[in-house]
Amino acid sequence: MMDIVNSYRMAVYLVRGAWKCVLAQVRWFQSGERYSTSEQLKERLDHCVPCEFRANERCTMCNCPIVEKAMMTTEFCPIDKWKSNG
Ligand code: SF4
DSSP: OHHHHHHHHHHHHHHHHHHHHHHHHHHHHHTTOOBOOHHHHHHHHHHHTTOTTEETTEETTTOOBHHHHHHBTTOOOTTSSSOOOO
16 A cells, blocks of 8 residues: 555656646746856855755755756746746
């Protein structure tokens, strides 16, 4: 029974992460696909690298790959450590 529950939770986690990724891509395309400047990228990564929610180069709060997330101007930290520049 626990295997089914854990599989269900994993499926929900993966689908939610994929959906958030799609929304992030749409926001970015709509903004003209602008990349962060090197200063913005550094400022964002200065928060992400030591963050307690970073694991395997992903943000566990939103399940996004951190570097790719930080490179997109329209992205933002889900707990407000850094803001969108989009
Ligand atoms: S986006 Fe925010 S919560 Fe996620 S790893 Fe970076 S600083 Fe932490």
